[in-house]
Amino acid sequence: MTDAEKKELNSHPWTFSTAPFRIAGNLYFVGNRDVGAYLIDTEEGLVLIDSTYPSTAPLLIQSIADLGFSARDVRHLIHTHGHFDHFGCTGFVKALSGCTTYLGRRDAEMFVRDPSLILAGDCGIRDFGPFVPDVLLDGGETIRSGSTEIEVVATPGHSDGCMSFFFYVEEDGIRYRCGLFGGAGFNTLKDGFIAIHGNTWSRGEYLQTLDRLAGEKVDITLGNHTSQARMLEKHAEAVRVGSCLPFVDREEFGRFIGERRERFHAEFG
Numbered sequence: 001m002t003d004a005e006k007k008e009l010n011s012h013p014w015t016f017s018t019a020p021f022r023i024a025g026n027l028y029f030v031g032n033r034d035v036g037a038y039l040i041d042t043e044e045g046l047v048l049i050d051s052t053y054p055s056t057a058p059l060l061i062q063s064i065a066d067l068g069f070s071a072r073d074v075r076h077l078i079h080t081h082g083h084f085d086h087f088g089c090t091g092f093v094k095a096l097s098g099c100t101t102y103l104g105r106r107d108a109e110m111f112v113r114d115p116s117l118i119l120a121g122d123c124g125i126r127d128f129g130p131f132v133p134d135v136l137l138d139g140g141e142t143i144r145s146g147s148t149e150i151e152v153v154a155t156p157g158h159s160d161g162c163m164s165f166f167f168y169v170e171e172d173g174i175r176y177r178c179g180l181f182g183g184a185g186f187n188t189l190k191d192g193f194i195a196i197h198g199n200t201w202s203r204g205e206y207l208q209t210l211d212r213l214a215g216e217k218v219d220i221t222l223g224n225h226t227s228q229a230r231m232l233e234k235h236a237e238a239v240r241v242g243s244c245l246p247f248v249d250r251e252e253f254g255r256f257i258g259e260r261r262e263r264f265h266a267e268f269g
Ligand SMILES: [Zn+2]
Pocket: 081, 083, 158, 183, 185
């Protein structure tokens, strides 16, 4: 994101607004133009994956309402990682719903060790801090709500406690495996960042994460940031053809991991 966009996000967050939509089955997109957030409507209430920026709280709440749901009915709020653009509205949603919040253990430890690592300061926000998660994730867990089972995989690198999620949705009698890589950005792997924060292990862990994810069989790839999986373009196509099939691409997840690996080596050797 450019400095101009960061400024715009703080001063005119509504310019990042985009209408929410159903992806497939009981899975919905409730993020904005920059960052993804996903709602799963289960028999035991709503599951929300990531809560977007603090400044975009009204957009998130409105998106959930526009789909006919209420943020008061969120039961589980699961985070990909502990950067403020993914947990910015978490305190607000928690206050509304009393939901259980989940975060990678190592990111919760990061909150205590060095709160500047939530990266709010990078966006010019000085007065926003971390939250206290209810459940700490190590990877290997299954989070259940109704018949939905979300597989949690530890994928450190972009942040120490970054988690990726895999789960099934069903549409027209067909089950699709959804995959969300919890943090793909290189910003925390750059020389300047490591020089300040000392996370010398992160690049090695990121490569191990790519190895770990390369074999995942995914039908529907979800973007941790909206453009990473072209969520809005696919939605436009889905509307045009009247089907969820534009979201289904069994090669995309592996292709994305391969592209990250190529770019990683181009940038870091
Ligand atoms: Zn991040």
